[in-house]
Amino acid sequence: MKKILFIALIMVGFAVQAQETESKINWMTMNEALAAQKETPKNIIMDAYTDWCGPCKMLDKNTFGHPQVAQFINENYYPVKFNAEGQEEIKYKDEVFANPEYKPELKGKRNSPHEFARALQISGYPSIVFFDENGDLIAPLTGYRTPAQIEIFLKIFAKDEYKKLTTEKAWNEYNENFEPTFSK
Numbered sequence: 001m002k003k004i005l006f007i008a009l010i011m012v013g014f015a016v017q018a019q020e021t022e023s024k025i026n027w028m029t030m031n032e033a034l035a036a037q038k039e040t041p042k043n044i045i046m047d048a049y050t051d052w053c054g055p056c057k058m059l060d061k062n063t064f065g066h067p068q069v070a071q072f073i074n075e076n077y078y079p080v081k082f083n084a085e086g087q088e089e090i091k092y093k094d095e096v097f098a099n100p101e102y103k104p105e106l107k108g109k110r111n112s113p114h115e116f117a118r119a120l121q122i123s124g125y126p127s128i129v130f131f132d133e134n135g136d137l138i139a140p141l142t143g144y145r146t147p148a149q150i151e152i153f154l155k156i157f158a159k160d161e162y163k164k165l166t167t168e169k170a171w172n173e174y175n176e177n178f179e180p181t182f183s184k
Contacts, residue, residue: 023067025079030090030116033078034135041133043158045073046080048117048127048140051108055144056126066147068182069154076158084117084125085110092116092135130157138162151182 028036033044047064049056063069073079082088087102097119101112113122120129123142128150130138138157145153152175156162165171 023065023070025064025070025073027079027081029088030080030082030092033080034092036078037133037135043077043133043138044080044131044135045077045154045157046082046129046131048082048084048120048122048125048129050083050085050110050125052110053125059126059128059144063145063147063150066182069147069150072154072158072182076154082114082116084114084122084127085112086114088114090114090116092119095119128153132160147182148180148184151180152178 027047030044030046036042037044047056047059049059064073082090085099085102087099087104090097097114097116099112099114102114103111120127120137120140122129122140125142126144127140127142128145129140130153132138139162141150141153155178156165156174161174165174
């Protein structure tokens with residue numbers, strides 16, 4: 001009996017580990033995402049974070065760690081993780097963006113904003129930035145979002161439905177009629 005219980009516990013452990021593995025987002029750099037778009041066009045979602053940002057860590061754990069959010073992002077986007085105060089060099093729209101004022105001794109603390117974060121007009125962290133299949137900016141969302149709060153944006157930008165919403169009235173109607181499907 002003890003042997004059967006032990007084997008059952010091990011199998012449950014493997015199942016939980018497999019589920020956790022499946023709920024991870026396959027993050028890439030912006031340069032990798034832009035290169036992938038040339039091969040297979042797909043929208044980009046960027047998590048613009050900083051090392052010191054508490055809500056950024058919550059977004060990673062609670063929202064991007066949610067199995068349905070992770071699965072939807074992996075299937076519909078090239079997901080980009082971007083340290084908005086880091087030193088990565090990004091080649092975007094025939095320009096090179098860097099962080100010449102980055103100070104390595106401040107790693108993990110507030111540092112200089114990256115030129116790409118400035119170009120995208122990121123005003124707070126975390127920011128979730130959406131780009132279309134050509135790499136053109138669609139919209140940034142500033143601040144922490146739960147899985148329920150981000151679902152409408154993930155779906156509206158993935159399926160290009162935002163292009164049909166040209167007025168505030170159209171957005172309000174879409175928002176009122178949106179039926180979320182992600183579990184809590």
